[in-house]
Amino acid sequence: xxxxxxxxxxxxxxxxxxxxxxxxxxxxxxxxxxxxxxxxxxxxxxxxxxxxxxxxxxxxxxxxxxxxxxxxxxxxxxxxxxxxxxxxxxxxxxxxxxxxxxxxxxxxxxxxxxxxxxxxxxxxxxxxxxxxxxxxxxxxxxxxxxxxxxxxxxxxxxxxxxxxxxxxxxxxxxxxxxxxxxxxxxxxxxxxxxxxxxxxxxxxxxxxxxxxxxxxxxxxxxxxxxxxxxxxxxxxxxxxxxxxxxxxxxxxxxxxxxxxxxxxxxxxxxxxxxxxxxxxxxxxxxxxxxxxxxxxxxxxxxxx
Numbered sequence: 001x002x003x004x005x006x007x008x009x010x011x012x013x014x015x016x017x018x019x020x021x022x023x024x025x026x027x028x029x030x031x032x033x034x035x036x037x038x039x040x041x042x043x044x045x046x047x048x049x050x051x052x053x054x055x056x057x058x059x060x061x062x063x064x065x066x067x068x069x070x071x072x073x074x075x076x077x078x079x080x081x082x083x084x085x086x087x088x089x090x091x092x093x094x095x096x097x098x099x100x101x102x103x104x105x106x107x108x109x110x111x112x113x114x115x116x117x118x119x120x121x122x123x124x125x126x127x128x129x130x131x132x133x134x135x136x137x138x139x140x141x142x143x144x145x146x147x148x149x150x151x152x153x154x155x156x157x158x159x160x161x162x163x164x165x166x167x168x169x170x171x172x173x174x175x176x177x178x179x180x181x182x183x184x185x186x187x188x189x190x191x192x193x194x195x196x197x198x199x200x201x202x203x204x205x206x207x208x209x210x211x212x213x214x215x216x217x218x219x220x221x222x223x224x225x226x227x228x229x230x231x232x233x234x235x236x237x238x239x240x241x242x243x244x245x246x247x248x249x250x251x252x253x254x255x256x257x258x259x260x261x262x263x264x265x266x267x268x269x270x271x272x273x274x275x276x277x278x279x280x281x282x283x284x285x286x287x288x289x290x291x292x293x294x295x296x297x298x299x300x301x302x303x304x
Contacts, residue, residue, distance in 0.1 A: 001299060003042050003050040003270075010294045011052040014038055014276070014287050021278030021286035024258040029156035030060060033260070033277045040291055041198035042272040043206055047215045055198040059275055060153050062257030063094065064201070065191045066116040067208075067230060067238075068138060073110075073122040074226050081122065084176055085115045087233055094240045094283060095163045097170065105174030109237040111255065114167045117177070120188045124179045130187050138194060141204045141221065143214070153193035154186075161185065192257075201263050201273035208234075208253070209265040231267060235303070242282040249293040251302030262288040266301055 015038060025031035039054035073081055090108040092099055099108050107115035127133040131149075139145050168181040177184065196204065206215050208231055212222035222230075234253035239246040246254065252272075254264030260277035262285050272295065276287035296302040 001301070003044070003048075003299075006295060006298050007040055007042065007050050007052045009298065010291050011038070011040065013294065014291050015053070017287065017290065019276075019278050019286050021280050023260070023277045024062075024279060024283070027153070027156055027160060027258070029150075029153045030259060030277075033059070035277050037260070038274075038276045038287060039198045040272070040274040041202045042270055042295075043199075043202045043215075044270045045206070045210055045215060045268065047206075049199060049202075051199055054275065057275075058195040058197045058200075059261060059277075060150060060192070060257070060259035061194050061196050061201060061261050062192045062259040063111065063113075063116070064255045064257040064261055064263055065194055066111050066119070067234060067255050068141070068204070069116065069119050069123060069134070069191060070110045070230060070233070071222050071226065072134070072137060073119045073126070074230065075222060076126045077122060081119075084122070085110050085118045087229075087237070089236050089243055091241055095167070097163075097167060100167070100170055100174075105171045105176040107171075109233060111233065111237045112240065113164055114171065117164065117168050117184060117188055118171065120191070121177050121179050121184050124183060124187060131190055134187075134191060135194075138204065141207055141214075142196070142200050143203070144200055147194065147196055147200060149190045150193045150195045153195075154189040157189040157192060158185065161189065164188070198261075198273040198275050201261060202271045205263045205265055205271040205273070209267055209269060209271050211268075231265065234265075239284055240282060242280075242284055246284070246289060249289060251296050251304045252292065253303070254292070256284040256288070258283055260285045260288065262292060264292055266303065269301060
């Protein structure tokens with residue numbers, strides 16, 4: 001498969017496409033990003049890397065990080081994790097409060113904000129130095145020690161995260177948060193503020209295309225059983241109330257972030273990341289989804 005040629009075609013089409021999306025201006029630091037940026041990178045199981053556009057420019061991965069935090073929590077707690085967060089699609093926006101009230105503080109899945117906050121609470125319970133240990137794990141996946149938190153983005157989210165404050169306090173009142181809400185939110189905002197470029201992000205998620213092993217290695221970072229489960233949750237819940245549409249158009253497990261990034265995996269084949277800051281009404285990258293739809297259509301490779 002000539003992936004570089006496919007990416008070149010996709011890049012040309014996306015750069016000439018007209019889009020009506022908007023950057024995530026409710027987080028002031030993200031509102032500063034050039035909305036016309038576009039990058040894409042694909043890495044195969046043998047670590048062959050193909051890229052186009054602004055693929056080497058770092059951006060805030062935001063909710064994409066929820067997949068990584070879920071990995072750590074799932075590895076430590078196993079099936080006990082699902083006593084505190086479910087695995088069902090929400091059918092509601094990522095920051096919705098309505099489901100929590102109906103379901104006694106148990107979030108529908110780990111990728112909506114409420115679920116991710118529960119997972120973050122778990123990380124504080126199980127990690128000795130949560131911020132440092134989490135970053136160390138990310139760097140291990142990427143084999144890149146340059147990856148770091150963006151303190152300004154984290155501060156910006158903290159200052160304007162009223163809805164997340166409401167979510168975590170409500171769950172605390174219902175007994176599903178063990179630690180201080182302030183401490184949990186601080187870790188959560190820092191994790192969301194990790195910066196990567198498309199090439200680093202694709203490398204990070206290659207582990208989900210390689211049954212939990214690092215590329216060209218027998219080293220298992222995540223159990224194959226956990227990878228199977230997490231890929232399934234990405235397929236059904238990775239795009240909130242647009243998850244069905246993404247599955248229909250793209251046909252790959254994936255996860256989006258309001259920084260404009262999307263990452264997707266084809267198990268046993270490749271991982272791909274795309275970045276375009278303009279978001280559609282569901283909070284997902286408009287051109288990112290279009291680019292990935294083109295990739296699976298042109299290549300004929302999807303999980304369906």
